Amino acid sequence: MTVKSVKESGIINILEERYSGDTILLIATAVDNVPSVRCVDSFYYEGSFWIVTDLRCNYVKEIQNNKYAMISDAGHNRFWCEAKVTGHPLNAENKSIREVFLKVFHNWYKEVNNESLDSVCFVKATPYKGYLHKDKTGYNFNINKDTVNITKTTHHIDVKLEPFW
Numbered sequence: 001m002t003v004k005s006v007k008e009s010g011i012i013n014i015l016e017e018r019y020s021g022d023t024i025l026l027i028a029t030a031v032d033n034v035p036s037v038r039c040v041d042s043f044y045y046e047g048s049f050w051i052v053t054d055l056r057c058n059y060v061k062e063i064q065n066n067k068y069a070m071i072s073d074a075g076h077n078r079f080w081c082e083a084k085v086t087g088h089p090l091n092a093e094n095k096s097i098r099e100v101f102l103k104v105f106h107n108w109y110k111e112v113n114n115e116s117l118d119s120v121c122f123v124k125a126t127p128y129k130g131y132l133h134k135d136k137t138g139y140n141f142n143i144n145k146d147t148v149n150i151t152k153t154t155h156h157i158d159v160k161l162e163p164f165w
Contacts, residue, residue, distance in 0.1 A: 002150040009148035011139050012047075014132060019044035019073075022104055027051070027083075027125065028070040029062035036062070042071070043104045045097070048126040049081065052089065052101055052109070055119040060085060063123060071125055079130035086122045089115050094122055 006012065019025070020043055028037045038059060040051045049071050053060055063069060069083040089098045101122075102109055113120055129142040133153055141148040 004148050004150060005146050006141060006143055006148055009139060009141065009150060011132065011141050011148055014134050014139070015044050015127075018077075018132075018134075019049070020104075022107075023073070025049065026070075026072045026074055027059060028072070029059050029083075030066065030068075031062055041105070043100075045100055045104075048124045049079070050097065050101065051123040051125070052105070052113055053121060053123055054117075055085070055121050060121065060123065069125055071127070077130070077132040079125075079127035079132075081125035081127050083123055083125040086124050088118065088121055089113070097122060 023042055023044075024039055025042045026037050027040050027042075028035055030036065036059065040053065040059075042049050042051050044050075055061075059069075063083045064085060067082050067084060069081050070078060071081055072078040086097070087094055089101070128144050131138065131140050133139065136153050138151045138153045139148050140151070
């Protein structure tokens with residue numbers, strides 16, 4: 001095992017490479033120690049995962065009551081995050097990130113999101129620790145402690161399965 005800083009390890013580059021585009025991910029939240037998981041359309045940008053959604057969604061209400069959430073790509077990659085609602089897309093403080101949403105989700109953003117509704121919002125989920133892998137190497141990281149434990153993986157996680165039909 002090798003221990004490096006977050007910057008030295010290259011994990012930020014891996015996160016950007018893997019998740020900076022339009023990506024379906026899982027977000028897990030909990031109420032009274034009962035977890036709930038759902039799929040969201042997301043992207044990674046400047047250290048956080050971003051989601052456009054609606055204030056009336058259960059997971060948004062759950063984030064408003066408990067900022068801790070987990071993001072996963074449904075594989076072995078998982079990220080413990082602090083999540084928050086950043087407000088309506090047309091709020092002045094969301095102007096620059098809205099431009100990123102329009103670029104990343106250019107094929108469907110305006111068609112799907114009715115910004116005339118007051119309930120449309122952005123959610124920002126910022127990882128503080130997690131695990132990801134690339135090229136038979138596992139990266140177990142803690143951003144708050146600025147440490148990344150790097151190990152070689154010898155099991156199936158890098159195998160890309162093809163459908164048999």
